[in-house]
Amino acid sequence: MSQAVDPEDGLPVPQRYWSAIAIWLAIAMAVLDSSVANIALPTIAREFRVEAHEAIWIVNAYQLAIVTALLPLASLGEIVGYRRVYLAGLALFTTASLFCALSSTLLELTLARMLQGFGAAGIMSINAALVRFTYPQHLLGRAIGFNALVVSLASAVGPSIAAAILAVAHWPWLFAINAPLGLVTFALAAYALPRTARIARRFDLGGAVLNALAFGFVIGGVDLLTRAGRPLLGCVAIAAGIASGTLLAFKGRAEPSPLLPVDLMRIPVFALSVASSICSFSAQMLAFISLPFLFDGVLHRTPVETGLLMTPWPIMVGILGPIAGGLSDRFPAAILGGIGLVLFAVGLGALAMLTPEASFVDVAWRMALCGCGFGFFQAPNNRTMMLSAPRSRAGAAGGMLATARLTGQTGGATAVAVFFALSPTGGAATSLTVAAGLALLGACLSLGRLLPAAPAA
Structure with a gap:
C-alpha cells in the first residue's frame, strides 16, 4: 500500500526503490515508443499499401498527442493527484499498445497511436513530480540524474530493440510487448507510488483547448512548411498557433495556478x-x-x-x-x-x-x-x-x-x-x-x- 509522503523526506525505504522502479519502467516504455515505430515505417507502409508520407503519421500522431496533452495533464495531476494521472496514463498506454498490435489499417493504427500518445503524456507530464516526491531533497539531484540516464538509454537503444524484434517477429510485436511489461509496471506503481497533497481548484478546460490549438497549429504548420510544400498554408497555421499560445499566456496572468505556468x-x-x-x-x-x-x-x-x-x-x-x-x-x-x-x-x-x-x-x-x-x-x-x-x-x-x-x-x-x-x-x-x-x-x-x-x- 502506498503511503502519504513528506516532500522533504520522500518515501521510506524500500517503498522508495519500488516507486523509482515503477517510475523508470513507465518512462522507458513511453520514450522507447517514440522511436521504435520509426524503424518499422517502411514495413508497415508496404503492408498497408500506403505512401511513405502517409505512414509518417504513425509517428506524428504519437508525438502530437504527447505535446498537446503534457501541460493539461500536469495541471490535472495537481488537482486529482499525480499518482492517479500516472496510473491512468500507464493504463491507457498499455491498452492502446494492444490496439496498435491488433490494427489492420493505417487509420486504425494512427488512432491507436494517438491514444497511446495521450497515455504517454500522462506518464511524462507527472514523471519529474513523482521523482521529487519519491526521493528526499538531499538525494534529488542523484535521482534526477538516474531519471535522465533512463530517458537517454531508452532513446539510444530504441532503434536497436526495434531492429532485434523485427528480425524475429512481425511489426505488431513492437507494440504487443508493452502489454505484459505495462501490467507489471501498473501493479508496481499502484503499490508504491506516493500519495501527494492536491490543490482545490477547477480544471481549466478553456486553457487546455488553447494549449492544444497552439501546439497543434504550430507543429502542423511546420510540417506543411517543410515537408508538404504548402508554405502559405503552413505560415497561416503557425500564426494561428502563436495567437492561441499568446491568448493562453495572457489568460494565465490573472490565475494563481495557470495551465501554462506563467x-x-x-x-x-x-x-x-x-x-x-x-x-x-x-x-x-x-x-x-x-x-x-x-x-x-x-x-x-x-x-x-x-x-x-x-x-x-x-x-x-x-x-x-x-x-x-x-x-x-x-x-x-x-x-x-x-x-x-x-x-x-x-x-x-x-x-x-x-x-x-x-x-x-x-x-x-x-x-x-x-x-x-x-x-x-x-x-x-x-x-x-x-x-x-x-x-x-x-x-x-x-x-x-x-x-x-x-x-x-x-x-x-x-x-x-x-x-x-x-x-x-x-x-x-x-x-x-x-x-x-x-x-x-x-x-x-x-x-x-x-x-x-x-x-x-
Whole structure:
C-alpha cells in the first residue's frame, strides 16, 4: 500500500526503490515508443499499401498527442493527484499498445497511436513530480540524474530493440510487448507510488483547448512548411498557433495556478532553466538528425558503422548523468550546467569540422565529448527546475520540463529540414555549427542563474 509522503523526506525505504522502479519502467516504455515505430515505417507502409508520407503519421500522431496533452495533464495531476494521472496514463498506454498490435489499417493504427500518445503524456507530464516526491531533497539531484540516464538509454537503444524484434517477429510485436511489461509496471506503481497533497481548484478546460490549438497549429504548420510544400498554408497555421499560445499566456496572468505556468516563468532561475533546456535539446536534435547524413555523405560510412559512431554519445550521457546529478546536490547547477554546455558546444563544433579522412577515433572522441557535456548539463538543470518551483506546483514544473524538451527537439528537427532544403550538401555542417551556437547560448543562460536576480538553486 502506498503511503502519504513528506516532500522533504520522500518515501521510506524500500517503498522508495519500488516507486523509482515503477517510475523508470513507465518512462522507458513511453520514450522507447517514440522511436521504435520509426524503424518499422517502411514495413508497415508496404503492408498497408500506403505512401511513405502517409505512414509518417504513425509517428506524428504519437508525438502530437504527447505535446498537446503534457501541460493539461500536469495541471490535472495537481488537482486529482499525480499518482492517479500516472496510473491512468500507464493504463491507457498499455491498452492502446494492444490496439496498435491488433490494427489492420493505417487509420486504425494512427488512432491507436494517438491514444497511446495521450497515455504517454500522462506518464511524462507527472514523471519529474513523482521523482521529487519519491526521493528526499538531499538525494534529488542523484535521482534526477538516474531519471535522465533512463530517458537517454531508452532513446539510444530504441532503434536497436526495434531492429532485434523485427528480425524475429512481425511489426505488431513492437507494440504487443508493452502489454505484459505495462501490467507489471501498473501493479508496481499502484503499490508504491506516493500519495501527494492536491490543490482545490477547477480544471481549466478553456486553457487546455488553447494549449492544444497552439501546439497543434504550430507543429502542423511546420510540417506543411517543410515537408508538404504548402508554405502559405503552413505560415497561416503557425500564426494561428502563436495567437492561441499568446491568448493562453495572457489568460494565465490573472490565475494563481495557470495551465501554462506563467507564474513559474516569473521566477528568473526557472525561466532561465527552461530557456537553457530548450537550447540544449534543439542542439541535440540538430546533431542527431544531421550526423547520419554527415557520416554517410562526407565520411562514406556504412549504416552499421554509422550506428557504432553514434554510440559514444548516449553512453557518456548515461555515465555522466548520475554523476552530475549527485554533484548538483552539493554545487550550483548554474556552474555545472554552464560547464556541460560549453563542452557540448566544443564537441559539436569539432564534429562540424570533420573531413572525409577522419578516422573512427577522430569521430568517437568528438561524440563522447558531446555526450559528456550534455550529460553534465541535463540532470543539474532538471533538478533546478523542479526545486525552484513551489511544492504545490511540482506538476506544472514537471510538465514544463517535458514540454521544454519536446519543444527543443521539434525546433531542432524543423531547423534541420530547412538547412538541408537550402543546402543539401552542406546541411549537416550548417546544422552542427548552429547547434554549437545554441549550446553556447544555453551555457550563457545557465550561468545567468548566478546573477543576484536569479539565485542558483
